Amino acid sequence: MRGGEGLVVAVVTLAGEKVLAGGAPVFVVSGSEEREKVATTLGRVLDSQVHDLGNGVYVLVKR
């Protein structure tokens, strides 16, 4: 609801080349199953929401 305050706290990706090193740590995984698992765990740990960018990259957003 508080628009535009989201912060990307982590990135989980199948394809490392699609993400440049930025503010958030990048986790490269080797399959969709692992990606789902890692993203779920990170989401819980960081109290953040997992979003699928649709190109194999998941970002974890904290509001």
Add this chain to the structure above:
Amino acid sequence: MTGLFFGALARLSMLRTDYRQYPSYPHGYASHLGLGVVAAFTGAVVLPALILRELTAATFLLLVAQQLREVRDLERKTLDRMEETELVKRGAGYVEDIAKVFEARNYLTMFAALAASTLTFLGWRLLEPMGVPLFSVLGGAAAGVAVITLGRKTLDRQPLRQVARIREGKINFRGTMLYVDDIHIQEVGLAKSRDRWAKLGLGVVIEPNDDNARATLANVGQRQAIAHDSAAIMGIRKDRDTPEFTPLVRLDLDTGRAAMAIIPVEPDIAPLLAAVGSVPVIEGARTRPLATKPGRRAAD
């Protein structure tokens, strides 16, 4: 005495309707009642003090009145601090609204007491020569009751169901995007979370009756209030580490309709619709573009 009694009564009668916006049962009640009595006392003695030329007393009363103004600030601070602990935030708009209402209620308390005591006082003077001064208490009582009823009526907040039609909407996904009917809510990345939304989620569509209501629904604070109250009443299957299950109210930009997706503890749609319908229209969101000329011209 009559003034004091009716002022306190006024505050008490308004306390009953408060529990949902501010669930602070025994102690919150006590402190508000205490403040209400102070306000009532202030209202009750102000006129006699002036007439009897007790100006010191009158000055003191002004001081008390000033204190009352701080009520709003106090309420706001408390609620602001509590936001941290809420799974679904009230939002700044709603907090401000609740604080405003509490302040106004204390003033009403004062007015009720003032009206009751004024009438009693005047009546007493009038009836004393006739030997029946106690009858003036009845006059005071009538004035007190009148102010309470009138005040409650004018200060009563409009529930949402009066400005919009509220009906069920279907939770559905287009790819990873969560929709209620055809209104986009949010992106849900994890397949498991999408399953959960599809299985347990409920959708509500809120259709504004006119352009005034449309402006109200567009207010972010108003929509957060809807999400908060729905979650408070229906319960919510969410914790801090699962923000994707936060109830969200989003707008359909083309029609002005709003839609909410929520995972209540009990997936019953009827009480959820009732809960949404009883959310008050918050004052900060109550704009009336239709009352202006350009607004009316833009509406057709």
